[in-house]
Amino acid sequence: DIQMTQSPSSLSAFVGDRVTITCRASQGISNYLAWYQQKPGKVPSLLIYAASTLHSGVPSRFSGSGSGTDFTLTISSLQPEDVATYYCQKYNSAPFTFGPGTKVDIK
Amino acid sequence: QVQLVESGGGVVQPGRSLRLSCAASGFIFSDYFIHWVRQAPGKGLEWVAVISHDGSNKYHADSVEGRFTISRDNSKNTLFLQMNSLTTEDTAIYYCTRPSLEKRLSNELKYWGQGTLVTVSS
Numbered sequence: 001d002i003q004m005t006q007s008p009s010s011l012s013a014f015v016g017d018r019v020t021i022t023c024r025a026s027q028g029i030s031n032y033l034a035w036y037q038q039k040p041g042k043v044p045s046l047l048i049y050a051a052s053t054l055h056s057g058v059p060s061r062f063s064g065s066g067s068g069t070d071f072t073l074t075i076s077s078l079q080p081e082d083v084a085t086y087y088c089q090k091y092n093s094a095p096f097t098f099g100p101g102t103k104v105d106i107k
Numbered sequence: 108q109v110q111l112v113e114s115g116g117g118v119v120q121p122g123r124s125l126r127l128s129c130a131a132s133g134f135i136f137s138d139y140f141i142h143w144v145r146q147a148p149g150k151g152l153e154w155v156a157v158i159s160h161d162g163s164n165k166y167h168a169d170s171v172e173g174r175f176t177i178s179r180d181n182s183k184n185t186l187f188l189q190m191n192s193l194t195t196e197d198t199a200i201y202y203c204t205r206p207s208l209e210k211r212l213s214n215e216l217k218y219w220g221q222g223t224l225v226t227v228s229s
Contacts, residue, residue, distance in 0.1 A: 001169070034215040036152070043202065043222065044144075044152060049215035087152050091213055094166035096142065096154040 002027045004090055006099035012107045019075040021102045023088035028068045032092035035064055035073045038101075039084045047086070048073065080106055109133040109218045111203045116223030121194055127223060129186040129203030137161070137181040138209040142216060143188050145199035155201070156188065160210050171197075193227045200224050 003026040013019050023033065031051040038044040046055045048064035051071055061076045075082055083106055088099040115127040129141070143155040156167045156177040165177050176189045186203055200222040206214035 032213055036216075038152075043219045045219070046215055046217050049207070055217070085151075089152075089154070089216070091215055093213065094157060095168050096157065098144075098152040098154060101151040 001095055002029065002090060002097060004088060004097045004099040006086075006088060006102050008102060009100065010103040010105075012105050013078050014107050015078055015080060017078045019078050019082075019104060021073040021086055021104075023066075023071040023073070023099050025069045025071075025090055029090045029092045031067050032090055033064075033066065033071050034089045034091060036087045036089065036098075037082075037084045038087065044087065075104075078104070078106070109205065111205060111218060111220035113201060113203050113220045113223035116201065116225045118226045118228060119193055120229050121227055123193055124189070124191045125193060125225060127188040127190065127201055127225070129188075129220060131184045131186065131203075131205070134205070135209075136179075136184040139205050140210070140212055140214070141179065141186045142204045142206075143177060143186075144202045144204055144216070144219075145197075146202070146222075147196075147199040150199075153199070157212070158186070159212070164212075190225070193225075195227050198225060198227045 005024045033051045035048040036044040037047045052064045063074045085101045085103045110132045112130045142157045158177045174192045178187045202222045203220040204216040205218040207217040
């Protein structure tokens with residue numbers, strides 16, 4: 001099975017900072033990669049799909065890139081409401097494995 | 108609007124069984140694959156299982172293969188997860204989730220229920 005890794009596991013940044021999270025698949029998955037945001041105590045929500053397509057209603061400061069095995073989620077200007085854990089997920093085929101998550105908070 | 112409402116969670120002893128349900132509304136249930144995803148307390152998301160729109164294809168994570176079975180009743184717009192031989196490692200919130208597109212296995216998870224908590228403890 002394809003394994004998903006994320007780095008870093010956590011980060012702390014200032015409001016307004018540019019934040020980048022990396023997700024890596026152990027084998028190529030084309031662009032079948034989604035990013036989810038889970039705010040504390042809340043249900044996960046879809047942020048980005050097809051590696052780089054922003055889900056409806058998601059602020060434009062979020063962006064995704066990558067294909068194959070290496071992917072990134074970027075927050076161009078971190079805001080207090082972005083405090084959350086971010087997960088990548090492969091969905092090219094079963095099993096639809098999630099990455100371990102990256103916890104983002106504010107310095 | 109799309110709604111997914113899980114039920115059936117609770118406290119159960121190790122080795123026992125439990126059946127979760129997910130009641131769907133606001134869309135044509137029989138047109139969509141549906142997944143179960145779980146999250147242990149303080150831990151990350153773990154994909155559990157998916158079933159095709161017509162119930163003919165099912166996939167389960169290795170961690171639950173042979174113990175859990177996903178099924179659906181399209182006449183009742185309801186998804187199920189039969190969980191047998193439960194262990195403490197199955198303690199988690201179980202979410203029912205629906206992809207964006209109809210009749211697509213390889214698709215992102217757009218809609219999530221609120222989840223139901225399963226606690227396996229003696």
